[in-house]
Amino acid sequence: GENVEQHPSTLSVQEGDSAVIKCTYSDSASNYFPWYKQELGKRPQLIIDIRSNVGEKKDQRIAVTLNKTAKHFSLHITETQPEDSAVYFCAASVDTGRRALTFGSGTRLQVQP
Amino acid sequence: GAVVSQHPSWVICKSGTSVKIECRSLDFQATTMFWYRQFPKQSLMLMATSNEGSKATYEQGVEKDKFLINHASLTLSTLTVTSAHPEDSSFYICSAGGPVSYEQYFGPGTRLTVT
Numbered sequence: 001g002e003n004v005e006q007h008p009s010t011l012s013v014q015e016g017d018s019a020v021i022k023c024t025y026s027d028s029a030s031n032y033f034p035w036y037k038q039e040l041g042k043r044p045q046l047i048i049d050i051r052s053n054v055g056e057k058k059d060q061r062i063a064v065t066l067n068k069t070a071k072h073f074s075l076h077i078t079e080t081q082p083e084d085s086a087v088y089f090c091a092a093s094v095d096t097g098r099r100a101l102t103f104g105s106g107t108r109l110q111v112q113p
Numbered sequence: 114g115a116v117v118s119q120h121p122s123w124v125i126c127k128s129g130t131s132v133k134i135e136c137r138s139l140d141f142q143a144t145t146m147f148w149y150r151q152f153p154k155q156s157l158m159l160m161a162t163s164n165e166g167s168k169a170t171y172e173q174g175v176e177k178d179k180f181l182i183n184h185a186s187l188t189l190s191t192l193t194v195t196s197a198h199p200e201d202s203s204f205y206i207c208s209a210g211g212p213v214s215y216e217q218y219f220g221p222g223t224r225l226t227v228t
Contacts, residue, residue: 032215043206043219044157051215089156095215098145101208103156 002027004092006104013080014112021107023090024072030102032095033066033073037086038106044089048075051095080111116140117209119220126197126227134192134223136207142187143209147217148180151204163190197227 003026013019025033031052036044050057050064050073057064061080066073077084087108091101116139126132136146144165149157161171161182169182181193190209194201204224208217 041204041222041224043221045219093215098210099215100147100159100162101157101217102159105156 002030002092002102004090004102004104006090006107008107009105010108010110012110012112015080015082017080019075019077019080019084019109019111021075021088021090021109022072023074023092023104024070025092025102026071027092028071029094030092032093033064034091034093034101035062035064035075036089036091036103038089039086047088077109080109082111082113085109085111115211115216115218117143117207117218117220119207119223121223122221123224124226126225128198128227129196131193131195132197132225134194134205134207134225136190136192136209136220138188138209138218141209141211143190143211144187145210146184146190147208147210148182148190148192149206149208151206151222153204157206160192194225197225199227201225202227 006023034049037047038044048062061078063076087106089106090104093099093101118137120135146163148160151157160175161169163169163182163184165184171177184190206222207220
């Protein structure tokens with residue numbers, strides 16, 4: 001089955017700096033890669049996703065890049081703000097047949113004011 | 114649109130008792146729902162995939178006789194934790210497959226504490 005590895009496990013940045021979180025996956029059949037933000041005790045919230053027919057996608061301060069050859073994808077957050085502090089999870093799936101998500105281990109991001 | 118609810122949001126039960134958690138898609142029909150479990154400071158781990166009208170598919174290591182899943186309608190799936198033990202204490206989150214095949218919509222989660 002799919003295996004998703006995520007790094008780093010914790011990340012502390014100063015407000016205004018950029019944050020980068022990286023994930024690798026093992027199953028070449030995976031072609032849907034969402035990123036979730038989870039606050040303590042809450043449900044995961046989708047913040048951005050990418051499918052394998054594109055290499056990069058951007059939404060305001062958030063961007064995701066995908067290298068399908070190397071089987072890795074990354075989340076980039078620019079101009080970080082204290083409210084960006086949360087746990088971020090990457091995930092991988094196949095975009096047909098309603099498949100379950102395989103999650104990475106999570107990154108705890110702390111943005112220092 | 115694409116709202117998923119879970120009930121209860123939290124529950125405390127005694128060891129040996131059973132607890133039922135409901136997952137509902139409120140404004141769409143979900144032929145497939147997923148149940149995840151999340152221990153403190155850990156990731157979401159898939160427990161089972163639930164398809165309406167058929168038996169759930171359980172992940173390796175998940176006891177199907179302990180975690181009973183029923184998906185009797187297109188808007189409701191239930192997870193029953195039978196003979197709960199303290200090690201079953203966790204955050205249980207369901208998700209439902211939306212109209213677009215790869216999208217999933219998460220419920221707010223249920224915090225189960227077994228004493």
